[in-house]
Amino acid sequence: MTMIRMTPSIALPDGELEFEYLHASGPGGQNVNKVATAVQLRFDVRGSASLPEEVRHRLIRLAGRRLTQAGVLVLTARRFRTQEQNRTDALARLRELIAQAAAIPKRRKATRPTGGSRERRLKKKRHTAERKLMRSRRHRGEE
DSSP: OOEEESSSSOEEEGGGEEEEEEOOOSSOTTHHHHOOOEEEEEEETTTOSSSOHHHHHHHHHHHGGGBOTTSEEEEEEOSSSSHHHHHHHHHHHHHHHHHHHHSOOOOOOOOOOOHHHHHHHHHHHHHHHHHHHHHSHHHHTOO
């Protein structure tokens, strides 16, 4: 069984990836009706033993609508006219998704607004309130 390298630390056995070939829409003339060039790559994210747990959770969040109820990631590649190019494209997109999921997000450091920024915000609020007050009938001398 060969391994497909996704990131320097993550490799997937090719048995975990399932490719299905379908007829693509779009340009290609008669060829588009005869040859199944579009590729649908399926990868069982929830059932994969090759993904670390935290990467799996981030990948599930990143996948969005591309993830089925059963936890299978489905990527469809139909950009190119050849099956091989579309297969490579689907693998590249999977690699990119896994690389994004493998990147550990930076923890947000709680910060507080500076005194000057607080002062500017309140000054702007006062100015806006005064402007709106001047628009009212009572302050224009009409009634």
